[in-house]
Amino acid sequence: MTGKSGYSRRDFFKGASVLAGAAALGGVGTSTAGAAVAAKAAIPRRKLGKTDLELPAVSIGTGADNSDLNVIKYAISQGMNFVHTSTGYKKGVAIKNVGEAIKGQRDKLTLALKITWAPDDDAALDAAFETLGVDNVDIAFFNIHKASQVSDPKFRKGAERWIKMGKFRYIGLTSHKETAACLSAALDQGFYNALMPAYNISMEEEFLPIFERAEKEGVGVVLMKSGRGLNGDAYYDAVPQYLATTGITTINKGYGSFRDVQKQIEAAGQPADAEIGKRVREAAAVAMTGHCQMCGICDQVCPRGLPVADVVRCSDYYMEHALYVGTAFQTYEELKDRPQTAICGDCDLCERACPNGVPVMHHIRRAETTLA
Ligand code: SF4
Ligand code: SF4
Structure with missing residues (x-):
């Protein structure tokens, strides 16, 4: 798979040796003291489609049960300055943690918020901002899981209105059901800046043409749930393969420890390898046999x-x-x-x-x- 996302492989190698040492420090706790000890590594950065947002190739998601406040703070301190959250994650705890973690450093971060309410519900949007302690986010993602709903004009109207009001600058679509169809429908609409699918490497054949189209049309792709079917080191082996896939901007993921953060950054610094990629794809295909791919x-x-x-x-x-x-x-x-x-x-x-x-x-x- 050839990456066409325009990032330099040389960037990958920056800080790799530093990380090898830093990795030994992580995974034993989540104290802020640990954050101060570990050395900062360079994470490759990529433009999100045609936007002016430049994101780290690996970033912070907060949907997992373990989105601990100190781990989020630590990941930010290590250069993962793109954070996505939702009011629904962990029954509202995740967005509160993000609000706490970003205090005093909003200007250094790119923030993304999932919109799980009607596209004209100002009160819900403002309540989310209040919890985050911000007046706006950089990008909002409509949460749509039925391809037939993507073309509903209320989404475009809502996005344009909120952008005009300064609530966010860019609009995306996130989906975990009928995902391929929802993504294609979003591209058909022509106004989305980013797509955030639930995706794992076993789905590559179906999704690659969509990612290629997204790249051609200047729409960034943020991956979520990329760990399905990939356990332990197999996941970290998959990270460079994901990042070498056409159109992918960043892998957005939750982390359970400082060590998880470090391993993710280290993995992002490795070049894609054909042999490893083949093994990972085969392992994922076997692991996902008989498991749901959320086609709907x-x-x-x-x-x-x-x-x-x-x-x-x-x-x-x-x-x-x-x-x-x-x-x-x-x-x-x-x-x-x-x-x-x-x-x-x-x-x-x-x-x-x-x-x-x-x-x-x-x-x-x-x-x-x-x-x-
Ligand atoms: S259970 Fe099967 S049909 Fe239903 S969403 Fe999952 S993969 Fe699709
Ligand atoms: S068994 Fe029949 S009724 Fe029950 S969930 Fe499946 S399709 Fe629906």
């Missing part, structure tokens, strides 16, 4: 209109990852139409329609018995 087809075939893919997401997508178990409970609680036995007809259509061989019925039952 099961939703479309359910005769009772149940949010099947979201239920599977809670059971498979989150519960398989220790860092997202809390998110599984929270998300499941928020689902309005849980497929309790009374409303799920056990027709099996969802499972039969799944292109990835996901044992959908098993996940429905597991979610109902474990998460309800």
Whole structure:
């Protein structure tokens, strides 16, 4: 895979030796003292599409259960100065942590916020800003999971109005369901500056043409949930492969410790390697066999209109990852139409329609018995 994102490989090697020493310091705690001890490494930086935002190639997401305040502060101190958050993450704790972490350094940061409310709800936007302690963010991401909704003119109207009001400068779309279709639909709209898909390397074949189109059209791509199907060192081996993929601007991710931050930065400093890339892709493909890729087809075939893919997401997508178990409970609680036995007809259509061989019925039952 050839990177065309315009960053220099020479940048990658800056600070690599420093990190080798720094890595030994991390992972043993999350005290601010540790942040002062570890040396700062250079993270490659990339322009986000046609915007004037220059982002670190690895950045801070706050969706995982472990988005600890001191780890966020530490990651910022190490050069990860792009932070994305949402009012929903960790039941509001994540955005409060971000607000605390960025105090006094707003001008050094690029902030992104997920918009989970109607695109004319000023009160919700202002409440999020108040929690963050800011008057605006740099980029907002509409949270859309149905491709048919992407073309709703209310999103463009809302984005243009808020940009005019100075609430944010750029607009993006984030999606974790019907993801490829939502991204393509967003590109069709022509006004989005960035896309933030839930994506892992096993999905490359389907997504690469979309990323190539995004790059051609000057739309940046921010990856989230890139660790699925990649455990331990396999994930860090995948980081350079992700960063060498056409169109990718940054990997946005939550970190559980200082060591995780350091390993991520170190991985971003490595060049992509064809042999390692082949191994990682094969491992991810095997690991993701039978696991949900959030295509949303099961939703479309359910005769009772149940949010099947979201239920599977809670059971498979989150519960398989220790860092997202809390998110599984929270998300499941928020689902309005849980497929309790009374409303799920056990027709099996969802499972039969799944292109990835996901044992959908098993996940429905597991979610109902474990998460309800
Ligand atoms: S369970 Fe299967 S059909 Fe449903 S969203 Fe996941 S991959 Fe798609
Ligand atoms: S088994 Fe239940 S969730 Fe699946 S399609 Fe049938 S009614 Fe919907």
